[in-house]
Amino acid sequence: MSSAVSNQARPAEAGPARQPVPGPASTGTGTSGAGASGPGPGGRGPATDYSGYPxxxxxxxxxxxxxxxxxxxVAAVAWSLxxxxxxxxxxxxxxxxxxxxxxxxxxTLKLTAISGILGFVLGFILALMRLSASPLLVSVSWTFSWIFRSTPLLVQMLLWYNLxxxxxxxxxxxxxxxVRFFEVQTTTLISQFAAAVLGLTLNQAAYSAEIIRGGILSVDQGQLEAAAALGIPAWRRSTRIVLPQAMRAILPTAFNEIIxxxxxxxxxxxxAYSELFYTVQVIYNRTQQVLPLLLVATLxxxxxxxxxSVFQYYIERHYSKGAVRTLPLTPLQKARKFFATHAVAPSRARSPR
Amino acid sequence: MSTAAAQTATGTGQTATVTGQTAAESAAAAGVRTEAAAPTRGLVEITKVRKSFGATEVLKGITLTVEPGGVAVIVGPSGSGKSTLLRTINHLEKVDGGHIAIDGTLVGYEVRGRRLHELREKDILKQRTEIGMVFQNFNLFPHLTALENVAEAPVVAQGRSKEEARKRGLELLDRVGLKDRAGAYPRQLSGGQQQRVAIARALALNPKILLFDEPTSALDPELVNEVLDVIRELAKSGTTLIIVTHEMGFARDVADTVVFMDEGQIVEQGSPEQIFANPQEPRTRSFFSKVLEPAFNI
Incomplete structure (x- = not known):
């Protein structure tokens, strides 16, 4: 963008500005400025003043x-599409x-929201268990993550449905x-929806436990000490002091998980639960328009x-409070600033900053 | 700016010792507690405290008394157990033997039968609100503003109203010369300013005792004095101060009692004049001969 402006300046300036030092050979070629730059063969003497040069x-x-x-x-791809x-x-x-x-x-949105929320809540509990001082809690939490991370989600799903x-x-x-207070047929309890939520939630919990644990570990131990020294209760220490700081490390990976x-x-x-993908399959099996319908789901x-991603940007920005000295501008603020500075003098809008 | 604040406060402190009437007035005006005139609370009694980390015994039976309103400065080589001792006083570090009492009440334990039972977390937290602590690395909460840092504990630990805590927080920030930075996040402040916020935060709970764990060790030399000035002012306010530091000039200036520790034991203690000018133990003498020369620039 800036090249258009600077290119014009280049031919006139390039010679003397680039090679001021070589000495006698260049002295003759230059204008008055370049002539002053070669005071003698040794290159000594008063420093040359280039301050007038662009x-x-x-x-x-x-x-x-x-x-x-x-x-x-990009144009070729767009054209073909x-x-x-x-x-x-x-x-x-x-x-x-x-x-x-x-x-x-x-x-699809319902499944995502329910299993996402339940998964992260359970993951938070599992993370706290994993960080506790009780060896039993630690090993139960570890075993949970181990089992659910090492079996395919597909298998888990079928297992729950066939419980x-x-x-x-x-x-x-x-x-x-x-003694029984309550008894129910498994098949009536585990519907397609229940099996789907159960499978997605438990699987999600296993992964999010590790993400949350990592975030908590990234907070400096001194923060907990300072909070304890101030008499701040344990629950408040977690929610007010540790978690907001852990969130910075948790969020990017957590959004990866949710996506x-x-x-x-x-x-x-x-x-055979009729979420987006299954619905699309049912339709194209009937109409034989496979690719366009897969495209519908994809879009x-x-x-x-x-x-x-937009949510992620703003939530991450919220939790970077205090972590960066000045918060970067949001795209909206950037746009406003652009128009505020450029709208006044449209003729100068293109000039390089 | 901070020097100005410290000087006015110093003036107040001096008046306080002269006449009771004016002391109360001027103390109130400067936000200094009225107990400043005659400290009655904040007696620290450390009795035969022992502590080991694995096979290393870092405290080998420490006994030390700090009078109400007293200023004890603990000095000694690295690894001598100074910081550990300080951290046992508010039960951040559990002792392996011995006990610590503040105004006659055991810290972290209660006597039941012929045993010392560790208190529940809730009661320990309550005790800690009477003991302020200032850390070497400040440990300010980076996601909270200076004012939020100061006003957090009074609300959650003492049940004050938010408005009250905010007002008091601003007063305290004013006292350390940072009222105009109340809305700044710690990372937007210099090291010296951060440590002054940390001191205000410790003061917010109205503690009987303030513990300083090498408060200037993480600071650039030019920022050390603004923090020391604030501590000097506190020394005159009647709060008991226990300070671990390497600033020998400051120690001589501010301390009632200087405690020299080495290898988990108190080697020697006494008035600054006595310890610095006329140390009795050879170990003390050899330590000071190494550290005093460069540190006396202050």
């Missing part, structure tokens, strides 16, 4: 070549907001006695992820 940034020709090549590639009739954009548009697809989308095969009835009572979970819910199709996943 400054020219270095050139990056290969960066421009690279930019051009990538821009060409727009013009290849086999993408069937008309079909995509037709199904994108169809009632059944929107219902599937809502189911009725392993345990016909589920009952609440006093362990190791015959993973959004798409991870598509695995629930094995339970919705992209939309959800984009919205989450």
């Amino acid at each position: 400054l020219v940034g270095s050139k990056h020709p290969w960066r421009w070549v690279g930019t051009a090549a990538v821009a060409l590639g 727009a013009t290849n009739p086999r993408w069937e954009w008309g079909v995509v548009a037709q199904w994108f907001t169809a009632q059944s697809v929107v219902n599937g989308l809502l189911e 009725g095969y392993l345990y016909e009835k589920i009952s609440l009572g006093i362990p190791f006695t015959d 993973g979970l959004v798409k991870g819910t598509s695995i629930v199709y094995v339970l 919705w996943y992209v939309v959800i992820t984009s919205v989450l």
Whole structure:
């Protein structure tokens, strides 16, 4: 952008400005400024004053070549997407907001929200267990994470759905006695939805426990000591002092997990649960428009992820309070600042800063 | 700016010792507690305290008494157990033997039968509100502003109202010369300013005793004095101070009692004149011969 401006200045300045030192050879070629720069063969004498010379940034020709090549590639992809009739954009548009697809989308969001929240709550408890002083709590927490991280989610899902095969009835009572307060058929308790939530939640909890534990460990021990020395109770120490600081380390990975979970819910199709992906499958099995309908699902996943990314940006910004000396401007603030400084003098809008 | 604040406060402190009437008035005006005139609380009795980390015994039976309103400065080589001793006083470090009492009440334990039972967490926290602590690395909460740092504990640990804690917090920040930085986050402050906020935070609970664990060791030399000035002012306010430091000039200046520790034991203690000018033990003499020369610039 700035090259257009500086290029004009270049031919006149390049000679004398770049080679002021070599001495006698260059003295004759330059203008009055360059002549003063070569006082003698030794290069001694009063320092030359270049303060009147405009400054020219270095050139990056290969960066421009690279930019051009990538821009060409992007344009080619966009062109093919727009013009290849086999993408069937008309079909995509037709199904994108169809009632059944929107219902599937809502189911996906519901599954994500419920298993995300439950997963992180359970993960928080597991993380605290893992950090406790009791060896039993530590090993139970460790074993939980070990089991759920080492079995495929697909298998877990099918296992939960078929729990009725392993345990016909589920009952609440006093362990190791015959006292039962409550008893129910497993198959009625574990619906497709329950199996899906159970599978996603437990799996999510195993991963988020590790993420939260990592965040807590990243907070300096001195913070806890200072809080304890001030008589701040243990629960408050965790929630007010440690967690807000741990959040900085937790958030990026946690959002990774949630975004993973959004798409991870598509695995629930094995339970024939009508979330977004399963709904789309049902439709294309009927209409045979496989790729356009997969595109419909994909676009919705992209939309959800984009919205989450915006949330992530602002939540991370919130928790960086005090961690950075000055908070960076939000895109909105940047835009406002741009218009505030540039709108006044439109003619100067293009000048390099 | 901080020097100005410290000087006015010093003036107040001096008046306080002269006449009772004016003392109460001027003390109130400067935000100094009225007990300043005749300290009656803050007696620290450390009795035969022992502590080991693994096989290393870092405290080998320490006995030390600090009178109410007294200023005890603990000096000694690194690894002599100074900081550990300080941390046992507010039960951040559990002792392996012996006990510590403040105004006759045991810290962290109670007597039941012929045993000392460790108190519940809740009761220990309550005791800690009477003992302020200032750390070498400040340990300010980085995600809270200076004022929030100061006003947090009075609300949660003492049940004050938020408004009251805020008002008192501003007073305390004013006292350490940082009222205009109340809204700043710790990372926006210099080291000396952070440590002054940390002192205000410790004062917010109205402690009987203040513990300073090498409060200037993490500071640039030019920032040391602004912190020491604040501590000097506190020394005159009637709060009992126990200070671990390497600033020998400051120790001589501010201490009632200088305690020299080495290898987990108190080698020698006495008035600053006695310890610095005329140490009796050879170990004390050899330590001071190494540290006094460069440190006396202050």
